[in-house]
Amino acid sequence: MASLLKKSLKLALVQLASGSSKTHNLANARTKVLEAARAGANLVVLPECFNSPYGTKYFDSYAETLLPSPPSEAQSPTFHTLSQLAKEAGVYLVGGSIPERDASDAKTLFNTSLTFAPSGALLATHRKVHLFDIDIPGKIKFKESEVLSPGNKITLVDLPEYGTIAIAICYDIRFPELATIAARKGAFLLVYPGAFNLTTGALHWELLARARATDNQVYVGLCSPARDMKADYNAWGHSMVVDPNAEVLQQLGEDEGVVVQELKAGRIEEVRKGIPLYTQRRFDVYPDVSEGGRFKE
Numbered sequence: 001m002a003s004l005l006k007k008s009l010k011l012a013l014v015q016l017a018s019g020s021s022k023t024h025n026l027a028n029a030r031t032k033v034l035e036a037a038r039a040g041a042n043l044v045v046l047p048e049c050f051n052s053p054y055g056t057k058y059f060d061s062y063a064e065t066l067l068p069s070p071p072s073e074a075q076s077p078t079f080h081t082l083s084q085l086a087k088e089a090g091v092y093l094v095g096g097s098i099p100e101r102d103a104s105d106a107k108t109l110f111n112t113s114l115t116f117a118p119s120g121a122l123l124a125t126h127r128k129v130h131l132f133d134i135d136i137p138g139k140i141k142f143k144e145s146e147v148l149s150p151g152n153k154i155t156l157v158d159l160p161e162y163g164t165i166a167i168a169i170c171y172d173i174r175f176p177e178l179a180t181i182a183a184r185k186g187a188f189l190l191v192y193p194g195a196f197n198l199t200t201g202a203l204h205w206e207l208l209a210r211a212r213a214t215d216n217q218v219y220v221g222l223c224s225p226a227r228d229m230k231a232d233y234n235a236w237g238h239s240m241v242v243d244p245n246a247e248v249l250q251q252l253g254e255d256e257g258v259v260v261q262e263l264k265a266g267r268i269e270e271v272r273k274g275i276p277l278y279t280q281r282r283f284d285v286y287p288d289v290s291e292g293g294r295f296k297e
């Protein structure tokens with residue numbers, strides 16, 4: 001059986017300490033991505049909202065317009081920084097996410113991830129599909145939908161030497177269908193820039209990373225901002241790489257840092273041979289979501 005991951009790849013997760021200065025956040029991202037590249041990374045991931053603080057009151061003032069593509073420097077300094085950085089570092093770069101302003105309707109904002117090739121070319125755009133709307137009394141209330149609109153597609157990106165990865169953002173990880181569809185379409189890695197918090201992070205961050213890996217027998221990478229107890233939103237941190245058998249290969253703590261982890265060609269097939277979910281599914285009993293199947297009684 002051909003390996004989904006065609007050759008071993010070094011994945012880096014950059015757990016960035018972002019603050020209110022976009023200029024500083026972009027410069028800091030550059031320093032850390034170059035550090036990851038020097039450590040041998042081929043694919044580097046930044047966190048959710050890496051160029052701004054995370055919070056509904058910030059999205060409008062930090063938003064950038066990405067269309068027409070490529071946007072001008074004035075429309076999107078982040079697009080240009082990431083594109084040049086991917087080229088300078090010679091890596092595939094998943095640019096976390098940024099607040100995006102719709103080019104045709106200034107009031108419409110998205111939470112958007114941009115992925116660049118080592119040539120600097122934009123490969124993919126993912127707009128967060130599931131908006132983070134929660135209300136846990138006495139703990140945390142957050143309503144992205146007050147200011148953001150959802151994206152409407154699953155994002156698969158082909159890295160020609162390695163294979164296909166899927167990009168989704170934070171709350172998207174709670175929806176297993178998205179991950180399962182991406183895995184059945186051939187992704188070897190699910191990448192989630194994400195900013196869980198002290199309530200949900202403690203309970204669900206690792207659990208969800210390992211669950212999506214177990215369900216789908218693929219690699220999972222979660223990349224968080226560093227924790228800042230002076231910020232309005234306290235990110236959980238704990239960026240981690242999980243293997244297709246749900247083992248946590250590496251995990252950061254709360255502070256800024258970079259993990260570099262080799263993903264091994266052949267490992268997915270080894271896991272799937274041992275526990276052969278892929279030949280045991282019962283699409284005669286329940287539908288295949290990756291084929292748009294609907295449940296029929």
Ligand SMILES: NC(=O)CC(=O)C(=O)O
Nearest residue numbers: 132170171195196197200
């Ligand atoms: N920030 C998010 O989108 C999601 C999150 O914090 C959670 O699901 O918990």
